[in-house]
Amino acid sequence: MRRFERKQNIFTNKDALGESYKPERIQERDDEISEYMDALQPVVDGWEPNNVFLYGNTGVGKTAVTEFLLEMLLEDVSQYDDVDLSVISINCKTLNSSYQVAVELVNELRPPGAEISSTGYPQQTVFKKLFQELDDVGGTILIVLDEVDSIGERDELLYELPRARSNGKLEAAKVGLVGISNDFKFHDQLDPRVQDTLCERELHFPPYQAPELQNILESRADVAIAEGACEEGVLNLCAALAARDSGSARQALDLLRLAGEHAENNDDSQITLDHVDIARQKLEQERVVEGMRELTENGHFALLAVVSKAAHDETPCRMRDLYQEYLRLCNSAGIDPLAQRSVHNHLSDLRMLGILSAEENRTGSRGNYYSYALDVPFSSAMEALSDVLALDSVLEEIRRTAQQAEAV
Numbered sequence: 001m002r003r004f005e006r007k008q009n010i011f012t013n014k015d016a017l018g019e020s021y022k023p024e025r026i027q028e029r030d031d032e033i034s035e036y037m038d039a040l041q042p043v044v045d046g047w048e049p050n051n052v053f054l055y056g057n058t059g060v061g062k063t064a065v066t067e068f069l070l071e072m073l074l075e076d077v078s079q080y081d082d083v084d085l086s087v088i089s090i091n092c093k094t095l096n097s098s099y100q101v102a103v104e105l106v107n108e109l110r111p112p113g114a115e116i117s118s119t120g121y122p123q124q125t126v127f128k129k130l131f132q133e134l135d136d137v138g139g140t141i142l143i144v145l146d147e148v149d150s151i152g153e154r155d156e157l158l159y160e161l162p163r164a165r166s167n168g169k170l171e172a173a174k175v176g177l178v179g180i181s182n183d184f185k186f187h188d189q190l191d192p193r194v195q196d197t198l199c200e201r202e203l204h205f206p207p208y209q210a211p212e213l214q215n216i217l218e219s220r221a222d223v224a225i226a227e228g229a230c231e232e233g234v235l236n237l238c239a240a241l242a243a244r245d246s247g248s249a250r251q252a253l254d255l256l257r258l259a260g261e262h263a264e265n266n267d268d269s270q271i272t273l274d275h276v277d278i279a280r281q282k283l284e285q286e287r288v289v290e291g292m293r294e295l296t297e298n299g300h301f302a303l304l305a306v307v308s309k310a311a312h313d314e315t316p317c318r319m320r321d322l323y324q325e326y327l328r329l330c331n332s333a334g335i336d337p338l339a340q341r342s343v344h345n346h347l348s349d350l351r352m353l354g355i356l357s358a359e360e361n362r363t364g365s366r367g368n369y370y371s372y373a374l375d376v377p378f379s380s381a382m383e384a385l386s387d388v389l390a391l392d393s394v395l396e397e398i399r400r401t402a403q404q405a406e407a408v
Helices: 030-045 062-077 098-109 123-137 156-163 192-198 210-224 234-245 249-265 273-293 297-311 319-333 340-352 378-388 392-407
Strands: 052-055 085-091 139-146 173-181 201-204 356-362 368-374
Touching (some): 030 052, 030 201, 062 085, 062 173, 085 098, 123 156, 123 173, 156 173, 156 192, 210 234, 273 378, 297 378
Antiparallel strands (some): 356 368
């Protein structure tokens, strides 16, 4: 049996490719940083802060820029005696209501051992406790809610916090919200009263283009990769793949890191284009598997319907045809099918997860409709479905159909 040995032929500082790494400067986001700083300027001037909401896909720098600017803001306002700034940050990913977010904020503000229970209180009681904790802190307080769209329609906190000072519920504290969301439609889904109350500054972070991703990769590779350990064209390929897929810097960095790990584990002296291709396949598989965890059984069957149509080379496929295939598959598995609208919602979720793509078709006066197709390799989708569905005969039939279609 082999023993553990340190390997450093590829990486000099692999942490520089990780999500927790904080570079000295944020690259390729100068315009967004400038606009963000303008939105935060009232804090420096001693006024009530703006509510700022950031929108953009995963991995385009929203959280990184927020952390970078708020650290700088805390440092810069320390020179002013009349500005007392505090920043509270929470991730709402596992918090699906205003109540849960408020409880999390209260417990973040309280000392260890003084936390409140996540259940058992009326919502307004929790809000009252939160306002008291905020007033005890006093000064200017920025509350950062990452993945704020997770709270869904239960958005009462977004209505109450911006109005708390004018309603006399806060006296010593001036509170501003910083919301970070991957859902561009989140604002439109809020209660109209919340939209009016927030009066937020909206900042949009577009996907990175390939040249921008290459610049980011080059700066990180200078820190992370040993000299001469990266074959020519590797960074360009990682950037191009990520730009074509999601425009995500995180995806580009993950591709480079996984490719480097594969090279290192094989005792290769360089990261090659082949290593990048292996890393791409692994990431695609992980994305589908991760997405599958978000879905119910009927969500799995909605994806299976698209996979089945793809096997017959019938995608992009419109909703009505996918629904018929979904009904057929549910019937063969003996599960109760959902109504077409519910299946459409599952397809929308799969699209949000990056597993499906949707093409809008315009039909003039009759309205528009979407056609769906896989946005990941067929083999990755099949492998992920095999892990969650005990339908070997159905999956084998789909595989044979795909092989026959490919042969033709």
